[in-house]
Amino acid sequence: MIRYALAIAAIVAPSALPAQATGDLAAVQRHLQSITTMTADFTQTDRNGKVLTGTFTLKKPGKLRFQYEKGVPILIVAEGGALxxxxxSVRQVQRWPIKNSPLGILLDxxxxxxxxxxxxxxGNDRVVSVEANDPKHPEIGRITMIFARDAAAPAGLALQGWVQLDSQNNRTTIRLANQRFGGAVSDGTFKWVDPRRANTR
Structure with missing residues (x-):
């Protein structure tokens, strides 16, 4: 049932919960603060319905990696304050401050x-959905994070994924599976080869 919560959150109109909201938001804050490392399988769906899969790795402070499935020539890495x-495929590299991305909320x-x-x-008591955006900086976009209540996970919540909406209203949905918290993750995981200087990763 939880796997349908992401689809629900992507289309439901935001409505503040009359009860439990303060406690749930505090639990989300504790969850984000208590994560040291996280790995998971991910499924990404863009605004056109195109689906890609891969492996997601996070290490605090400030590091994440989206390693896409074999055959997809794209890599996303956050380290050193930059995303x-x-x-x-075109030997192109784009960088911007992670603080200017909705994903910054996962790393700080x-x-x-x-x-x-x-x-x-x-509409599901087992799911906590939190929408975050900075009204002073609408260019950063908006992120809606979806958590499942799980007593074994940090602060009793397990991140299930998120829906990211950029300033042009382009929607990207990330669903996570096989989440693992607190494992050893090498800093080398976040290194990458610049395609402008080499032909392979």
């Missing part, structure tokens, strides 16, 4: 999400 998009343990986030209704 880097690498397209090996010191960020107080209660200042710019709210709990939204999903």
């Amino acid at each position: 880097t998009f690498i397209d090996y 343990p010191g960020r107080d999400i209660t200042r710019y986030a709210r709990v939204v209704q999903t």
